[in-house]
Amino acid sequence: MGTITPLLWADLIGFRRWFSSQSVSKFVVFAAFVVVFGGVAWVLYGISSIFFRALAGFEEYGIITASYLIHASVLVVLWLAIGSSIASSVGLLLSPSRNLAYLVALPVRSSRITSWLFLKSAVASTALMAVVFVPIMSAYARAFDVASFGFIVRILFVLFVIIIISGSIGSLVAYLTAARMKGREYVWAIIGISLFFAVMIALLRFIFPPTLARLSDVTAEEFSGVYASLPLVKYWLPTVWFLETVIVGFGSHSIMAFIAAVVCVGLSLRYQSEQLLLRFQSARAQPYRDAAVSPVSAERLKRVKFPFLYKDWLSISRMPSETGYALFLTSIAVFFFAFLSFGVSWQLRAASWQTELTVFSFAWIMFFATAYLLRIAFPLMAREGTASWFIFALPVVRSRLLWSKIALAVFLSVPIMVFSVVVWQILPFTVGNRMLLSAVTLVGIVSLAVSLVLIGAIAPNFREGNDPEKVSTSGMGLVALAVASLLTAGVCDLFLKHFNGALAASFVFLSAAIFVLLLLVLSVAARASVGKYQFP
């Protein structure tokens, strides 16, 4: 522990200092993420409550069925945690940080470094998985009136064991596979995400078979037969140890779970310690062997009509951090709306919910769009910072660069538009509301993309140009967030007025005129600013 403690302290200091500059904007962005995860947790809690309350009425049969659902959710959380661990470990192995390079060069034992990395990853995973696990368990505890201090301790113990086991398996898989991914990260990211969702869907179909729905209809005599046929009712499954710890309490099954976690982490860390240096060297050496860029894009660059646009497209598509962020956000959005769709298809079909559901879903779509565009579109101008000596010393009218960024931002927002239209088709809206939502979302997302690029061009943070995350959490990032929030709130207000029959045509025109005026002002300010950029 002698080496690990100072490393953990250094991480803590780094985390605290991250907030010391541009604190307000970083706090707002941090709060925004808390809202997202809080929203996901709230939806999960709501849906789980509906299920568990319905089951609570069936007394013993209800408890048995609920325990099956908890067993299923443990498996889902385990898979989510393994996926998250693989992703973070692969990222670490493919692009080792400078800190890691420094540590590897010091006389520090590999086992200390891997333990430190494992601990950090476990803390992050615990926070992430708690968002899924805690709401489900809370809903169960409330519905069956079993909430107690002991229950909370058991939940935390199970979560801890799940994180340790999944982290061990995930990092082991990453160590075994990462070397093959070098130079083909983009392809592997798509394969990995597809595989993750495919297994998730297969798992959900397996653990929630049609037989499960029959449990509420069968007689007391038939119940045990039908229940025994369910796929997770196998007492030899190791996940039963977790289930019994939650439902029954601490016992031999808890000791077995703990031993399993210790064995997993021991074996995994031992292998990681042996392989760390080799994997690190491989990650550093690989680029010189096979990271050549295909000549196709150079040839295309000779012919394309808009070379700026093509160059900017490459700046996004070739950055694993940006594509990774987009994929991560997409995963959260898919889960969020999948769960929402699942929940509303059970309970919220009533016409009276249309208004609330419309405003709620639109606000969340715009939230995801803002999170995506704030990171991808807003820093587009600031990203020129590292090459300012080149691009701004060329005989090119500077505003051409701005229009190219706007065009790219609109192009990059197409996937969100497609996603939103798909969401409107899946959620139970009336045909009229679907058309209205589709039209408003398309206009809203394009406007948002254009606005964010313009705000990003007014005072770009060129110094942090190679770190889009820092750019989007700077002062102007906060302004961009405020504009996005105003736009979303304004449209939600229009929706509410429309559904309440209080929306006058003149008010729509006035709102549209104000928004067009805002875009014009931003456009003039951005053009003026681009002409005055200086690079001391």
Added chain:
Amino acid sequence: MKDDAIVTQGLTKRFGSFSAVTEVNLRVRKGDVYALVGPNGAGKTTLVKMLVGLLAPTGGYASLFGHNVMTQPVSAKELFGYVSDDPTAYEYLSGREFLTLTGRLRGMTERVLTERIGKLTSLFPIEDILSRPMSEYSRGNRQKTAFLASIMTTPPVLIIDEPIVGLDPASIAILGGKLVAYAHAGGTVFFVTHIMDFAERFARTVGIMKAGKIVREVEVTQTLRLEELVR
């Protein structure tokens, strides 16, 4: 005036109360190889950034062949190629893509571009790295690629800030020779350096800058001891 490639008149740059460049009057003749030397913090890079339009002067003006850099930026920028003291550019592009982008943005056609890149890559032995992302380039290879980009269209003036940092001795000799040849062919070269030996070997005129001012200009001769002049 007609033969003056670069002219500055009263060129000044202040950052708050600090004056980085103070009323510099500079005249670089067409066909000259002009080296600006001086200690750290003398204002050399600030002067260069004003010449290429990356910084707006607080006072005075800079022009290239009579084109004011601030009021006629596009026509002035067509007249020079520039390499920064930190030649880091688009790390996600390969060197070949970077050269292609430069050519496209300078208005070259596909055919001319292909021919020119083929010709330029023979200047330095870097053909084998041009297909790799620039993020993996050493400092010296970035410098070479940026230099090739600056001469894509054979502009009348070359402005280079610290041309030999990170270069190996063989590449320094090649680069110096190219700068001299560029001037022989009718071009003008203006560079900033800390390396007196390089200035002595390849420049025809040397300007010495101290505390934001050009304090002396000399024609380079065999007997010149620049280091003594700079002290």
